[in-house]
Amino acid sequence: MTAETSSGAFLASFLFLLLALTSAGLFYAVNAIRRLRRERDELIHQKEVIFGFIHDVGDVFMHSEDVDLDRMLNRVLFYAARTTQAGAGAIYLYEKGEDAFRARAVSGIFPPLSGTLDTQLEKAVSKSQHIERLVRAEPIERGEGLVGEAADFGVPILIEDAERDPRVPTFDQEFLRVRSILLVPMRFLQKILGVLVVVNRVDGRPFIQADLSLLQALADQASVSIHYAGLRDSLDEKQRIDHDLTVARQIQTALLPKAIPRLEGVELAAFNHPAQEIGGDYYDFIQIDDDHLGIAIADVSGKGIVGAIMMSISRSVLRAQALMSRNPSDVLKAVNRVMYEDIAEDMFVSMLYMVLNIRTRELVVARAGHERPAWSRASEKSFTIIDSPGMALGIADKEVFEATLREETVQLKAGDVVVAYTDGVTEALDADRHEWGVERFLEAVSTAAPDGANAVLNNVQQRLMRFVGGVEQYDDMTLLALRILQ
Amino acid sequence: MRECIIKREERENYDIVRLDGALDSYSFPRLETTLNGLRDAQRHRVILDCRGLDYISSAALGALIGFARRARENDGDLKLTGLSPKIYNIVELLGFHKILEIHNDLEDAVKKFE
Numbered sequence: 001m002t003a004e005t006s007s008g009a010f011l012a013s014f015l016f017l018l019l020a021l022t023s024a025g026l027f028y029a030v031n032a033i034r035r036l037r038r039e040r041d042e043l044i045h046q047k048e049v050i051f052g053f054i055h056d057v058g059d060v061f062m063h064s065e066d067v068d069l070d071r072m073l074n075r076v077l078f079y080a081a082r083t084t085q086a087g088a089g090a091i092y093l094y095e096k097g098e099d100a101f102r103a104r105a106v107s108g109i110f111p112p113l114s115g116t117l118d119t120q121l122e123k124a125v126s127k128s129q130h131i132e133r134l135v136r137a138e139p140i141e142r143g144e145g146l147v148g149e150a151a152d153f154g155v156p157i158l159i160e161d162a163e164r165d166p167r168v169p170t171f172d173q174e175f176l177r178v179r180s181i182l183l184v185p186m187r188f189l190q191k192i193l194g195v196l197v198v199v200n201r202v203d204g205r206p207f208i209q210a211d212l213s214l215l216q217a218l219a220d221q222a223s224v225s226i227h228y229a230g231l232r233d234s235l236d237e238k239q240r241i242d243h244d245l246t247v248a249r250q251i252q253t254a255l256l257p258k259a260i261p262r263l264e265g266v267e268l269a270a271f272n273h274p275a276q277e278i279g280g281d282y283y284d285f286i287q288i289d290d291d292h293l294g295i296a297i298a299d300v301s302g303k304g305i306v307g308a309i310m311m312s313i314s315r316s317v318l319r320a321q322a323l324m325s326r327n328p329s330d331v332l333k334a335v336n337r338v339m340y341e342d343i344a345e346d347m348f349v350s351m352l353y354m355v356l357n358i359r360t361r362e363l364v365v366a367r368a369g370h371e372r373p374a375w376s377r378a379s380e381k382s383f384t385i386i387d388s389p390g391m392a393l394g395i396a397d398k399e400v401f402e403a404t405l406r407e408e409t410v411q412l413k414a415g416d417v418v419v420a421y422t423d424g425v426t427e428a429l430d431a432d433r434h435e436w437g438v439e440r441f442l443e444a445v446s447t448a449a450p451d452g453a454n455a456v457l458n459n460v461q462q463r464l465m466r467f468v469g470g471v472e473q474y475d476d477m478t479l480l481a482l483r484i485l486q
Numbered sequence: 487m488r489e490c491i492i493k494r495e496e497r498e499n500y501d502i503v504r505l506d507g508a509l510d511s512y513s514f515p516r517l518e519t520t521l522n523g524l525r526d527a528q529r530h531r532v533i534l535d536c537r538g539l540d541y542i543s544s545a546a547l548g549a550l551i552g553f554a555r556r557a558r559e560n561d562g563d564l565k566l567t568g569l570s571p572k573i574y575n576i577v578e579l580l581g582f583h584k585i586l587e588i589h590n591d592l593e594d595a596v597k598k599f600e
Contacts, residue, residue: 301545303511345555346548350580369580391581395551404584 069226073105076196076222081107083218084182084211086198090135091186092147093194093226100139101147101194106132110199111176113145113169114138131176150183150195156216157183160206162199180206184219188227189254196222213323221316224251224309248308249274252282255315261285263293263358269453270480271461273424273473280307281422281476284315286322291359294322294331297370297480298351299422301392306347314339314349314393328353328366329407332393336368336401339394348392352420356412361484363418366407368393371421374442376449378415383442386410386418417449417456417483424475425460428468436467445481453481488540489513492520500531500599502592506538514546521553521564530562533595537568547577551585563587565595 073091081089088108092101103110112135140147146167150157162168162178171177179200186194196219201207228247252274260268270283280302286294296318300310314335321334332353339349352370356363365373369392375384388408391401412418421441428436441460448459460479490507501524509517524532534550536542554564565587569577577583589595 299544301548303545346545346552348544348548348580350544369582371579389581391584395548395582396585400584404581 070105072222072225074107076218076225077105077107080196080198080215080218083214084198084207085201085203086182086207087200087202089196089198091194091196092140092151094151094192095139098139100141101151102139103135104194106135109175110135110197111169111171111178112138113147113197114140146181146183147195147197150185151192154185154187154192156185156212157181158207158209158212160208179204182207182212182215184212184216186219186223186226188223189250191227193223193226210323214320217316217320220319221312224254224312245304248305251308251312252280255282255284255312257283257285261287261293265358265361265485266293266356267453267483267485268295268480269457269482271457271478273461273477275424275473275476280311281424281478282311282315283420283478283480284318286319288322288326288355291357292326293356293358294328295354295356295420295480295482296322296351297420297422297478298349299370299424299476299478300349301347310343310347310349313343314351318351318353322353326355326364327407328355328364329390329405332366332368332390332405333398333402336393336396337398340397340401343394348395350392354418354420356482361412362409363412364407364409366390366405368405371423371426373418373420374445375410375412376417376419376446378413378450381446383446384410412484414484414486415450417445417453417481419445419456419479419481421480422476422478424473424477425464425479427475428464428473428477429471430468431471436464440467449483453483456481456483490516491538492517494520494524496529497596500533500596501529502533502535504535504538508541509539509546510541510543511545514543514549517546518549525553525556525560528560530557530560531599532557532562532564533592533599534564534566535568535592536566536570536573539568539573540570542573542576544576544580547580547582551582554586563598565589565598567592567595 077089077091080086086108088110090103090107090110091105093104095102109131111131142148143152146157149167159165159168159181162181163170168178168181181197181199183195183197185192186196196215198207198215256272257270260270268285272281272283280300281298283297286296288294298311298314300307300314302310317335317338318331321331324334325331332351335351348369350370351368352365352373353368354363354365354373365386365388367388367390369390372385372387375386377384386408388406390405426436426438426441440463444460444463445456448455457479464477488507490505490509490513493504495502495504503517503520505517507513521532524530550564557564567589568591569588574588577586577588587598
C-alpha cells in the first residue's frame with residue numbers, strides 16, 4: 001500500500017466519520033427542537049387549561065346562587081382530563097353513610113378500578129354506558145385498592161407504566177386496559193373528600209410529574225368548592241351568613257401552610273392573625289426545585305367568603321405558575337393574565353413574590369402592589385427597603401401590568417433578615433384609633449433581627465398586641481421573616 | 487371614623503364630587519350611587535375632589551378604577567385631586583397611579599376637561 005492510498009483511505013474514512021457525526025448531530029438537534037417545541041406547546045396548553053379551570057370555578061361561585069355539585073364535578077373532570085390529556089377519568093367522593101367511596105362523576109371509558117369484572121361480563125359489556133354504570137354502582141371501601149390508598153395516605157399516586165404494577169387491575173378487553181394512571185386525593189383541612197383519577201393519555205405516552213402537579217392543583221381548588229357546596233345545601237339565609245363566615249375562616253386556615261419548611265441555611269418564620277371579618281391575607285412557601293424556594297405573601301381586596309374564594313384562586317394560580325419559572329416577575333405576569341380575565345373588575349390582590357436561591361443566597365423580588373419588604377443587613381444597623389415597581393394583580397390588562405412590573409435582585413449574606421408583611425400589621429389601631437405605623441414596626445424588627453426570624457416574629461407580635469390592647473382589628477395581620485444562617 | 491359627606495357640583499361639561507370624611511365599606515355604596523347616577527345621566531367627566539378625604543379602603547379604590555374605566559369607554563374620565571400624602575402613598579403602593587389620573591390641584595384636573 002502506498003502512502004498516497006493510505007492517506008486517501010484515511011481521508012475517506014475521516015469524511016465518512018464526519019458525515020456520520022454531522023447527521024447524528026443533526027438528528028439529535030432536530031429531535032431536541034421537536035422535543036422543545038412539544039414541551040413549549042404543552043406549557044402553552046397547560047396555561048390555557050388553567051385559564052379555563054379558574055374561570056369555571058370562579059363562575060360557579062361568583063355568578064351562581066345555587067351550587068350544583070354534580071354539574072361542578074363534571075366540569076372539574078372535563079378540565080382534569082384536558083389538563084392531563086387523559087382518555088378517561090372519574091371523581092370518587094366519600095359517602096359518609098356507607099363509609100366508602102363512590103364514583104360521582106365519570107368521563108370517557110373508565111375501567112372499574114376494583115378489578116371485579118369477571119371475564120364473561122367483561123366480554124358482554126362493550127358499551128361505555130354499561131361500564132360507567134358498573135363503575136358508579138361499585139362502592140370502594142376505605143383502604144381498598146389504589147383509590148383507598150390515595151385517600152387513606154392522602155398522597156397522590158402516579159403510575160407511569162401501569163401494566164407492570166400489580167395494584168392496577170388487568171382486563172382482557174383492549175379498551176379497558178390501563179396503561180398509565182394518576183390519582184390525587186381531594187382534601188379539605190384534614191378531611192378526605194374524595195379522589196380524582198385519570199387514566200391513559202390519548203397520545204399513548206405515560207403521565208408525568210407535571211401532570212400530577214397540575215391535577216393536584218385542580219383537585220385542591222375543587223375540594224374547596226365541594227366542601228362549600230356540601231355544607232351550604234340545607235341552610236336558611238341567616239344560617240348561611242354565619243355559615244359563610246365559618247367557611248371563609250376554614251378556607252383561610254386550610255390554605256395557609258400547615259408547617260413552615262425546614263431548609264438548610266435558611267430560617268423561616270410566619271404568622272397570620274385573622275380579623276373578625278376575615279381580611280383575605282395569606283402566605284405560602286413553594287419548593288420550586290432543590291435550590292429554589294418561592295415565598296409569597298398576599299392580601300386580597302374582598303372580605304368574607306368572596307375574599308376567601310379569591311384567596312384560594314390566587315393560591316392555586318400562583319402554585320401552578322410558580323413551578324414553571326424561577327423568575328418571580330414572569331410568574332406574577334402569568335398570574336395576572338389569569339386573574340385579570342376572570343375576577344370581578346373591581347377586585348384585586350396585592351402580592352409580593354420572592355424566589356430565594358438557597359445555594360447562592362440570591363433573592364429575587366417582584367412586587368404586585370404589595371407592601372415593600374424590609375432587608376436588615378447583619379453588617380449594618382439600618383434597613384434597606386427593597387423597592388421594585390409593579391401593580392396589584394387582576395386590575396390591569398397584560399400590557400399595562402407587564403410594562404410596570406420589574407423585579408429586583410439582592411445578594412443576601414449570613415445573618416441578613418428579610419421581612420414581608422401586610423398592611424394589617426402597620427395599620428393596626430389602638431383604642432384611640434392611632435395606627436401602629438411603619439416606624440414602630442421596623443423598630444420591633446430591628447431589635448430582634450440579630451436573634452433570628454422567629455425572634456423577629458415574636459417581638460413584632462408582642463409589641464403589636466401590647467399596642468392594640470384588646471381592640472378588635474378590621475384587617476388580617478400577616479408577617480413572614482427569613483434569616484440567612486451561617 | 488368620620489361619616490363621609492358627598493357633595494356633587496355640576497359644571498358645564500364636567501362634574502365635581504367632593505368627599506369629606508372616610509370611605510369604607512359602609513360609606514362607599516353612597517358614592518357608588520352618586521357615580522352611577524352620573525353615568526346614567528351620560529355625564530362621564532368627573533373629578534373626585536379628595537381634599538377632605540381622610541381614609542379610603544382598598545376595596546373602594548378598586549371600585550373607583552372600575553368607574554374610571556367605564557367613563558373612559560364613553561370618552562370621559564374619573565380624575566382624582568387633592569389626595570393626602572398618606573392616601574397617595576397607598577395608591578402608589580398598589581400601582582394604581584399608573585391607571586388613575588391624579589392631580590395635585592383641582593384646577594389642573596379642570597384644565598384637562600376644558
